[in-house]
Amino acid sequence: MAAKRASQPRKSVWLTPRPARGRRAAESGSGAGNLDREKIVATAVRLLDAEGDAQFSMRLLAAELNVTPMSVYWYVANKDDLMELALDAVAGEIDLPDLTAGRPWQSDLRALAAAWRRTMVAHPWAIRSYGEYLNIGPQSMRFSACAQTVVARSPLPEQERPAALSAVFQYVYGFTSMESRWLEYGRESGRTADEFLEEVAGSVAEAPGIEAGGGMMERHSGVSIGELRDRDFDRALDWLLAGMCAGLTA
Amino acid sequence: MAAKRASQPRKSVWLTPRPARGRRAAESGSGAGNLDREKIVATAVRLLDAEGDAQFSMRLLAAELNVTPMSVYWYVANKDDLMELALDAVAGEIDLPDLTAGRPWQSDLRALAAAWRRTMVAHPWAIRSYGEYLNIGPQSMRFSACAQTVVARSPLPEQERPAALSAVFQYVYGFTSMESRWLEYGRESGRTADEFLEEVAGSVAEAPGIEAGGGMMERHSGVSIGELRDRDFDRALDWLLAGMCAGLTA
DNA sequence: ACCTGAACACCGTTCAAGT
DNA sequence: ACCTGAACACCGTTCAAGT
Numbered sequence: 249m250a251a252k253r254a255s256q257p258r259k260s261v262w263l264t265p266r267p268a269r270g271r272r273a274a275e276s277g278s279g280a281g282n283l284d285r286e287k288i289v290a291t292a293v294r295l296l297d298a299e300g301d302a303q304f305s306m307r308l309l310a311a312e313l314n315v316t317p318m319s320v321y322w323y324v325a326n327k328d329d330l331m332e333l334a335l336d337a338v339a340g341e342i343d344l345p346d347l348t349a350g351r352p353w354q355s356d357l358r359a360l361a362a363a364w365r366r367t368m369v370a371h372p373w374a375i376r377s378y379g380e381y382l383n384i385g386p387q388s389m390r391f392s393a394c395a396q397t398v399v400a401r402s403p404l405p406e407q408e409r410p411a412a413l414s415a416v417f418q419y420v421y422g423f424t425s426m427e428s429r430w431l432e433y434g435r436e437s438g439r440t441a442d443e444f445l446e447e448v449a450g451s452v453a454e455a456p457g458i459e460a461g462g463g464m465m466e467r468h469s470g471v472s473i474g475e476l477r478d479r480d481f482d483r484a485l486d487w488l489l490a491g492m493c494a495g496l497t498a
Numbered sequence: 499m500a501a502k503r504a505s506q507p508r509k510s511v512w513l514t515p516r517p518a519r520g521r522r523a524a525e526s527g528s529g530a531g532n533l534d535r536e537k538i539v540a541t542a543v544r545l546l547d548a549e550g551d552a553q554f555s556m557r558l559l560a561a562e563l564n565v566t567p568m569s570v571y572w573y574v575a576n577k578d579d580l581m582e583l584a585l586d587a588v589a590g591e592i593d594l595p596d597l598t599a600g601r602p603w604q605s606d607l608r609a610l611a612a613a614w615r616r617t618m619v620a621h622p623w624a625i626r627s628y629g630e631y632l633n634i635g636p637q638s639m640r641f642s643a644c645a646q647t648v649v650a651r652s653p654l655p656e657q658e659r660p661a662a663l664s665a666v667f668q669y670v671y672g673f674t675s676m677e678s679r680w681l682e683y684g685r686e687s688g689r690t691a692d693e694f695l696e697e698v699a700g701s702v703a704e705a706p707g708i709e710a711g712g713g714m715m716e717r718h719s720g721v722s723i724g725e726l727r728d729r730d731f732d733r734a735l736d737w738l739l740a741g742m743c744a745g746l747t748a
Numbered sequence: 749a750c751c752t753g754a755a756c757a758c759c760g761t762t763c764a765a766g767t
Numbered sequence: 768a769c770c771t772g773a774a775c776a777c778c779g780t781t782c783a784a785g786t
Contacts (some may be wrong), residue, residue: 252629257686263701269749285749306779316752318780329780379675382683384702414654415669422672423664425629433632436507451513452634484665487741494740517769521767533769556760566771568761752785756774758771 261329261380262336269323283313285323289333293371294332300432301373306330328381335377336385342367342393353402354489360395361420361485365427372428378421403496412492419488424483442473504730510632511579519573534564535573539583545623546584550675550682551623554582561746578631585627586635592617594644603651604739611670611735615677622678628671653746669738673731692723 269285286447291312292309296304310317324330343366345351345359368375395417434441518535541562554575559568574580592698594611595618612665618625645667649659701732 257688261640263698292524305777307777308642317569319751321780322750379626379629379679382698384698389702398627410739411730411733414730416674418667418672418676418734419665420672421675422668422670425671425675426668438507439761448632452639462615480661480664480735483661484738487662487665487745488734488737491737491739493656494744495737555758557758567771569770571761572769749774750786751772753783754784756781757779760776762775764771765768765773 258326258328259331261325262382262384262385266325266329272350280367283315283319284324288313288320289330289337292330292334295381296373298370304373330379331377332385334491335374335381335383338367338371338374339383339385340387341393342387343389344391345398347394347397347401353398356398356401357395357416358482358485358488359417360391360398360480364391364417364420365424365481368424369428369431372432375425375428376420379425380467389411402492408492408495414470415488415492416485419484423484427477445473508578510634511582512634513630516575516579529699531567533569533573534581537571538563539580539587542580542584546623547621551626554623563687574732576630581627582631582635585624585631585633586615586620587635588624589633589635589637589641591620592637592641594641595648597647598646601646606648606651607645607666607739608735610648611666614641614667615731616672618674619681620679622682625671625675625678629675640683652742654742656676657701658742660746665738665742666735669734673734677727685729695723 286308293311294311295312299308306320307317309330310320313320319329324333343363345356345363347356351359368378396409396415399413402409402412403417404412429440430445434444437444437447439447538559542554542559545562549558556570557567559580560570563570570580574583587626593613595606595613601609617630645663646659649663652659652662654662680695681691684694687697689693689743691696
């Protein structure tokens with residue numbers, strides 16, 4: 249996607265909200281065959297999950313909905329808008345931690361990071377879209393608001409908090425991008441992710457330096473790649489949080 | 499790109515090296531009009547920089563080279579291969595620090611991160627491709643080897659080093675993805691990146707939480723957005739490095 | 749108000765053919 | 768050995784027209 253050149257560049261759905269049409273049919277509670285934006289977005293998410301974003305198209309979506317391709321355009325202005333809507337929909341699936349449970353802010357932040365990662369890995373196309381769009385839909389904002397509440401409870405001085413949030417979530421974004429790409433490679437190649445990793449590592453072993461795939465291909469001694477990944481994920485968060493707190497006492 | 503579904507899934511150029519054809523013309527030193535893989539890749543990089551990856555196509559490339567679209571396919575198997583070659587070419591532009599200068603390993607690691615970021619921001623399409631492909635070409639490996647040499651000099655225990663490298667570079671990847679996307683938004687919208695950020699921040703300010711764009715839109719008091727970004731980038735690396743080293747004494 | 753059909757301006761890539 | 772031309776199977780999206 250990524251907005252072909254146009255005289256007027258595209259603006260996010262959230263910045264120029266299109267009327268969510270098709271409400272009449274939805275509200276009148278008529279037959280299941282009717283379209284509305286919600287149904288379109290839900291179907292898009294399902295197809296994106298099943299087919300991947302490379303395979304997904306407006307035409308495929310329309311076929312799945314048993315309508316002509318152009319019918320969809322009554323409800324969404326274009327494919328980019330639809331992708332933003334789909335992305336916000338999956339952002340709504342992220343489990344937010346219960347902030348009233350009285351856990352330490354670090355635990356809540358970790359829970360948030362883990363929940364984000366889980367959701368993105370469940371929808372591999374979503375992490376790519378996340379890098380493409382503005383992510384300011386209601387569900388994304390719900391997540392951001394929660395994250396901000398969490399750091400607001402930390403002892404970090406107020407002017408440090410945005411940087412702390414960026415650091416954590418930019419890391420999580422980077423980690424998750426790599427992770428879901430490796431999982432996709434595994435799926436595409438028909439082998440397991442572990443086997444694919446072995447193969448690449450093998451083809452590359454003669455070179456002086458490795459680290460391909462963000463250094464995920466070393467030290468498997470009994471423990472599975474998945475566990476190693478989880479461990480690395482937690483470890484980096486340990487380091488970041490330790491670094492932030494170390495700054496406080498200095 | 500991202501490999502349309504095929505019976506045999508695509509393999510990286512680097513895993514199944516295609517013969518770099520067209521060497522005859524290149525070696526015989528004949529006229530400038532002749533094609534070879536090097537010239538094709540260089541032109542692709544130039545076009546990707548100038549037009550963006552959304553605008554770039556095999557047909558556009560062929561036109562720029564004054565040949566028929568299909569001529570290019572004599573030298574590269576497909577567009578994905580070409581993108582991998584282009585990506586490795588820009589990886590060759592990354593300035594590696596001089597490791598014989600006797601600087602502390604943290605400085606070298608920071609220099610490496612900064613050089614990577616600089617190159618990726620200079621070629622905004624490259625960061626997207628980086629997330630898409632395997633990045634195991636010779637120039638990528640040169641970079642990885644250097645990074646591994648740097649951490650090998652750190653006091654980190656050997657089994658921690660891959661995780662440390664991943665943590666740093668996954669963060670840098672995440673940061674740089676967001677950064678170049680914001681810069682693109684600015685360019686696309688015709689305004690400066692700062693103005694665009696203001697606009698989005700404005701449209702979003704009524705919501706309870708902000709942090710859109712990775713929390714880059716707060717606290718500008720005199721200092722430019724660019725400086726703030728640089729500061730946040732360094733800050734997160736401070737935290738990561740501090741966290742790693744803190745673990746050593748414990 | 750909602751949906752269709754035909755068309756436009758693109759893609760990447762195939763295949764058989766030219767020189 | 769290298770390059771072309773025509774064609775295939777797609778895209779997203781326009782526009783005017785139907786109900």
